Amino acid sequence: MPTPPITELTTRAREIFRLVVEGYLDTGTPVGSKALAGAGGVNLSPASIRSVLADLESLGLLAAPHTSAGRLPTEAGLRLFVDGIMQMAEPSIEERQAIERGLSAPGPIEAALEATSSLLSNLTSSAGLVMVPRREPRLSHLQLVPLAPGRALAVVVGDDGAVENRVVDLPDDLTQGSLEQASNFISAHLKGRTFGEATRLMQAEITSGKAELDAASRELVERGIAVWSEDALERPVLIVRGQANLLDESTLSDLERVRSLLDDLENKQSVAELLESAREARSTRIFIGSENRLFALSGSSVIASPYRDRDGKVVGVVGVIGPTRLNYARVVPMVDFTARSLGKLIG
Structure with missing residues (x-):
């Protein structure tokens, strides 16, 4: 059932609804008719209040837990309260x-x-x-350090001195020379650039054939680009x-x-x-x-x-x-x- 606008509630229903919500938000417990009829409450009998509570419940604004005779606001009721009744209290x-x-x-x-x-x-x-x-950092240097067969540690240094370590998978047949060549190529293109800027430049050079890399080094650079791009996008x-x-x-x-x-x-x-x-x-x-x-x-x-x-x-x-x-x-x-x-x- 759609939540009714606050203007469709009678003045009496609106006041009782407000007191129930504020009481619940204050104590965390359901609010009953006796509490509403008490000091500072509504000038109605408990029976009249219970009738209004039942109407508000039928509208989906309040709910009655099985363990209590009181009522508490539903999520729809809280939304109506927040949007239509709540009076903001500025920070002290x-x-x-x-x-x-x-x-x-x-x-x-x-x-x-x-x-x-x-x-x-x-x-x-x-x-x-x-x-x-x-905020993407601008980078200063990258060094690829072998960890184990098929894996290397990419040590990335930002121009602000920050250091990040990222693990990169290696081709099984990668030589030490190819690893050094890839490190030098990436570092040359990273300096002073963000990962995004460096990635676009490296990809353009590889695609156009301008990159002086052997096949193994080129594959390593492309794998590294994929890892860094994904990390930058998904890292919360x-x-x-x-x-x-x-x-x-x-x-x-x-x-x-x-x-x-x-x-x-x-x-x-x-x-x-x-x-x-x-x-x-x-x-x-x-x-x-x-x-x-x-x-x-x-x-x-x-x-x-x-x-x-x-x-x-x-x-x-x-x-x-x-x-x-x-x-x-x-x-x-x-x-x-x-x-x-x-x-x-x-x-």
Whole structure:
């Protein structure tokens, strides 16, 4: 059944629905008619409240667990609440200062990104996520070192001094001379270029016959190009911090869900793909439960916001993941503020 728009709910139903959702998000437990009729609640009898709760349940907005007489919001109900009722609570001065202080610490941008992920985790009691800008390093040197028959270690040095090691399969009949020839050829074309730039140049020379390589060396270069290209495309650039926050007392009765969530977080490539879908959003995106395929089984929510450089270009995504009963009104503005602060830092 399609979820009704919030305008189709009566004032009474809307108020009761709001109280149920806010009560559930605050306590993590179903909310009953007696609690709703109590102090600060609805000025109706428990019987009248139960009637409205039943109507909201029939609309697919609330559900009644077998173990409780209370109600809790469904994923459709949470979506309706987030889109139509929720009142945002801007980060406090202390929270804003903590975020800005954490991002202003001296050091490389990678350290700031790690700090961002940890900050969000600590402030929201969830797991913090930061997708790092896709930045291809420019390279300085490559050396192929034999490991064993049929395998070599490619030691790649960036112009910033960073070193990466990648294993490359070798032709069985490769000679030491061919290995050295391939190393020299690749190094000559890598210097000062990204992998993508160097790859295009090497492929063009090999295709045109300009490359002075024997057959074995040429095959090694082509194998290396395939390995590096695949690695650059599939290597997730994702920082996750605070997974331990997902294991609080409220999760002890639902360990299977948490285990599923932690397994999902291990698959960083899939998480990066989910965050990638938030790159083109104009503002913070909220994925609730089964709205995203990756976390459908664990019943988790993701709040993600793109961060931009000084020119307004999206360079990455920052966010949090936690149970569907996240405090959306507090966390959404906090993620948004963090994204804007990170954008100012990137420049």
